[in-house]
Amino acid sequence: MSKIIISPSILSADPANLERDVRLVEEAGAEYLHIDIMDGHFVPNLSYSANVIRALRKKSNLIFDVHLMLQDADKFIDEFAEAGSDIITVHQEAVPNLKETLKNIHSFGKKAGVSLKPGTPVDMILNVLDLTDVVLLMTVEPGFGGQSYLHQVDKKISELYKIINNQNLNIGIEVDGGITEENVNRPVRAGANIIVSGSAIFNSNNIKDTINKMRKKAEQGVQEREINNF
Numbered sequence: 001m002s003k004i005i006i007s008p009s010i011l012s013a014d015p016a017n018l019e020r021d022v023r024l025v026e027e028a029g030a031e032y033l034h035i036d037i038m039d040g041h042f043v044p045n046l047s048y049s050a051n052v053i054r055a056l057r058k059k060s061n062l063i064f065d066v067h068l069m070l071q072d073a074d075k076f077i078d079e080f081a082e083a084g085s086d087i088i089t090v091h092q093e094a095v096p097n098l099k100e101t102l103k104n105i106h107s108f109g110k111k112a113g114v115s116l117k118p119g120t121p122v123d124m125i126l127n128v129l130d131l132t133d134v135v136l137l138m139t140v141e142p143g144f145g146g147q148s149y150l151h152q153v154d155k156k157i158s159e160l161y162k163i164i165n166n167q168n169l170n171i172g173i174e175v176d177g178g179i180t181e182e183n184v185n186r187p188v189r190a191g192a193n194i195i196v197s198g199s200a201i202f203n204s205n206n207i208k209d210t211i212n213k214m215r216k217k218a219e220q221g222v223q224e225r226e227i228n229n230f
């Protein structure tokens with residue numbers, strides 16, 4: 001069974017209680033912490049800076065999964081690496097020379113991710129898969145938490161899953177946006193193994209219970225995938 005990784009997105013955490021909320025998801029068994037960085041240009045919203053990563057690094061042993069929604073990501077890789085990121089993901093749509101950016105991320109000893117907006121085809125990253133540790137498929141338009149999952153991305157997830165399997169590559173497939181315990185089995189059935197979830201986790205009454213249920217439902221998705229031989 002391929003291991004499911006849960007990456008709670010702190011965009012939906014309580015900004016006045018970030019340390020507490022990060023501790024809650026860590027105690028609940030999450031493996032990653034998803035940190036959205038927005039610049040108001042690539043996406044019409046602003047969020048955290050590297051300072052938040054630097055501060056949380058002292059408080060948490062979670063794997064920091066940093067999603068850069070920046071028009072000028074290349075300018076900031078060194079800063080986000082130094083601040084304590086473990087995985088640094090850039091958007092294919094925002095980076096002029098993706099190969100060089102991924103090599104730069106690796107030069108800091110970090111894992112390199114590439115993200116695609118819902119409308120960007122998988123073809124756009126086929127030439128960089130050998131430099132990629134994680135592909136982050138957006139299942140909403142990037143910019144905001146609390147949106148609804150776009151089911152049309154399911155096809156793209158299974159397309160990528162087949163490519164990765166056929167080429168025997170060691171690349172995680174991460175999905176981000178609108179994921180809840182009710183729908184998580186769908187992207188997993190299609191091939192995803194890293195699950196980002198913000199509002200469904202942080203707005204729930206019982207974070208631990210929600211993460212446990214989400215993981216269980218995701219594991220069912222893995223079984224369904226294996227049975228159907230997707």
Ligand SMILES: O=C(CO)[C@@H](O)[C@H](O)COP(=O)(O)O
Pocket residue numbers: 009010011012034036067140141142143144145146147176177178179196197198199200
């Ligand atoms: O990158 C983004 C949004 O651009 C996400 O990581 C959101 O933070 C996910 O939030 P939910 O859709 O799960 O509420």
Ligand SMILES: [Co+2]
Pocket residue numbers: 009034035036067176196
């Ligand atoms: Co994100």
